[in-house]
Amino acid sequence: MKRISVSAERNYDVQVDCDWRVELATLVENRSRIAIVHTDAMRDAVALPANLAAEVFYFNLPDGEAAKSFETISKLWNWLGAAGFTRSDLIVGIGGGAITDVSGFAAASWLRGIDWVAVPTSIAGMVDAAVGGKTGINSDYGKNLIGAFHSPIAVLVDTSWLSTLSDRDLAAGMAEVIKCGFIADKEILRLLKGQLVSTLRADLPRVVALIEAAVSVKATVVASDFKESFAREVLNYGHTLAHAIELHSKYSLRHGEAVAIGLVFAAELSNIKEHLNPDVVAMHREILSGLGLPISYPRQAWSELLPLLALDKKARGKKLRFVAISDVAQTIRIDDANENELTAAYERISS
Template sequence: MSGSAPSVIPVGAAYDVVVGHGVSDRVTDLLAPPVRQVLVVRPDALVGLAAPVVSRLRAAGLTVHEASVPDTEGAKTAEVAAGLWATLGRQAFTRSDAVVAVGGGTVTDLAGFVAATWLRGVSVVHVPTTLLAMVDAAVGGKTGINTAEGKNLVGSFHEPAGVLCDLDVLATLPHTDLVAGLAEVVKAGFIADPRILELVEADPSGAARWDGPPVRELVERAIRVKAEVVAQDLTESWLREVLNYGHTFGHAVEQVEGYRRRHGEAVAIGMTYAAELGLRSGRLAQDVVDRHRSVLGSLGLPTTYPGGRFDELLTAMRRDKKSRGTLLRFVVLEDVGRPVRLEGPDDAWLRGAYEAIAERP
C-alpha cells in the first residue's frame, strides 16, 4: 500500500492537494526560498506526527518554531490566535516566511487564519491528520475562529501553498473520529458525486476502516468535488455554498451543545434535516430522503436528534453565515447531485423537518 504512487489533485491553478502514503515528507517542496522561518502549529497530542515534518524542515536549513494549541474547537479563539501572532512577532516573521499546520480541522482553520492575517498574508501549508480535515477543512482556503455567538463567524479566505494528505496517519485516528469524517465524504456524494454513495453502499464496513478497500478512492473523490467547486468560487458567492449542505442545522447543533459533539456527527444530522426540509418544500423525493438515513446509518453516523430543542436551534441557525438579514437560507437537494438554494422556508417546513428527525421518548 505504501508503495502506491501519490495522486495530485489541482485546485484550479492555485495549488495542489497531494494524496497518498508518506506524502508529508514533501513539505519542503512547497516552501521554496526565500522562506527562512516556519511556525509549525500542532496540538501537544500530535508531537509524534509532527516530528517528521519538523525534522524535514530543519534538514532543509529552515529555522523551525513549534506552537502547541488545543486539539479541539477550543483552539479556534481570538486568545489562541493572538498567542500565535505574538510568537510570529517575537521571531520577526516576514512576508517571505510561512506557517505549517499539522492537525485536524480546528488546527488548519486556526493556522490558516493566523497566516492570512499576519502581515496581511503569509504562506501556509496544511498537513491534515484527520479524515475530516483532509476532505474538508484543509482544502479550499477557508480560515476562521469561533466566537461566543457562533462558529466560524470571524475569518477570511486564504489559499494554502499546498495540502499534503498522508493516508498513513488515518491509522492513528480513533474509529469514532474516522467515521465522523466520513460525513463530509458522504456529503460530497449527495451534492455532486453519486459514485461515492455507491462505494459506501457496496462496502460500508470497508469504508469505515482506515485501510478499507474503498477509502483512498472515497478520499480522492471527496477532495475532487471540493477542489472543483472552490476553484470556481473561492469566496462563496453562490456555488461554494453547496459545500455547506447539512451545515446550517449541523452548526446549530454544535453551538447549542457547546461544541462537544463531533463536527461530522452534527453534519450527518444536518444532512438528514436538510433532506427532510427538501421533501417538505416539494423539491426532494422520499426515496432520496430514505437514502440519507440508509447511507449515513450504515456507517454508524447519527440521523436523529433529541426533541424539544427546536427554538434553540432556530436561534442558532439565524446566525448562520448564509443568512441575509432575517432571511434563512439553506442548501437542499432536488435529487442526488442537484443542490439548490432554499430561501426563507416556511416555518411549518422548518419545524416539520425537525419533528421528522426528533428522537421519540
C-alpha cells in the first residue's frame, strides 16, 4: 500500500492499493455512527461486519448522475437527521465519482461540515473525483453547479473493485490518467504505451502504478492551488471541447470519452499554433485509441459545438482559453486561437 498525502484545507492520505475494510475499521474507532452511501448494485459489496462498535446506516442512492440531484441530497439530509448524525459521526461514500461527489457534499453541508471518507470504486473516482476536495450536485442549469470544497479525511483506493467495473468505465477513467501523463508525467505514458483494456486487466501492478502516478499528479496540483485558479487549471487539459461534447451528446458519452476526444483536439490546436510536434499529437491518438477510447466526433457537429465552447466555465472574459502542451509535461495556455484555427483543429478530429 502506498500513501500519497494531499495538503489542502486539511491534510489527508490517498491510500492506494489498500483493503478498504481494514483501513475503514481504524478510521471509525471512537465514532458512534457511520453512514455508508452506495448504489443498489453495491449493497452486498459494501456490507460491514456486524460487530463494529459504531452503528452503521446504509443509504442507498440511484446510480450515476441521478445521485447528484436535489432529491437525493435532501433524502440524505433527512436520513442523517433521522439517524441523529452529530459532528463526530462519519459519512463514507462508496462508489463512482457520482456517489463520492454527493456523499462529500452531504458531509460538507450537514451541521456545516462533518468528516467523510471516500472509497472510490471506478478509475475516474480513484484518480480524479475523490481527490481534490470538490464535492457537489448538479443543477437544472448544468453539472456540478452546487457544491463545496470539503476534503475527506481519507481516500481508500482498493483495486479489487475494478474486477466488476465495465471495460467502458475502465477506459473512460484511464482518459484522466492519460491526461495526467501528458500534462505532468512521462512515466504514465510509458506505462500505457501499447496497452489494451484486456492487457491492463491482466496486469494489476501496472494499473496500481498508473493510479499512484495519476493521484500524485492531482495531489501536487491541488496542493499548489486548492481553490482552482491558474495552476489547477492544467487539470482541465482536453476538457474545454469535452464539456461542449458532453452537452452536445446529451451526456450519452462518458466524461472520459469526451475528454479523450478533447485531448486530441487540444493537441491538434497546439500543433496548428506551432507549439507541439506532430509526434506528440500522434502519441495522444495511439494511447487513447489503444484503450478503445473515441478520438473523433462527427464533422457536422462543429457548428453546434462552437457556441457551446464559449459557454465553458473556463472561458475567461470574451476570449476562449485552452490548456495545451508544448511537449510532454510542458503545459501552456492558448488564448489567442481564432475561429479558423479552431475549425482547422476540429477538421483534423472530425469523422
